[in-house]
Amino acid sequence: AVHRVRYEDLHACPHATFAAIVRFLGLTAEPERLERAIAASAFAVLAGQERRAGFIEASRKSDAFFRRGQVGAWREALTADQVESIVGRHRPMLQRLGYLGAGGALTV
Structure with a gap:
């Protein structure tokens, strides 16, 4: 399950x-x-642990795995083209998870 x-x-x-x-x-x-x-597991605690000891899941392309800890921060991190590409490729799953509204717009 x-x-x-x-x-x-x-x-x-x-x-x-x-x-x-x-x-x-x-x-x-x-x-x-x-x-x-x-x-x-609060964001500040996890981000602090990462700063002190690192984080094995961190990407080599990013400074930190725990970036901002804010819902919707993707709006400032992704371009419109990136968002369009992600939604285009993953629309059914985004709908299933409740991330797309009735008109197809992102809800978070």
């Missing part, structure tokens, strides 16, 4: 999203442990 987690959901509702992940894994969502997990 697969449990889909969207960054936007983690950002908007971290407690509910983390609790759903824990339940999916068959674990008990103990409030204190959930709170610690959320705090430990």
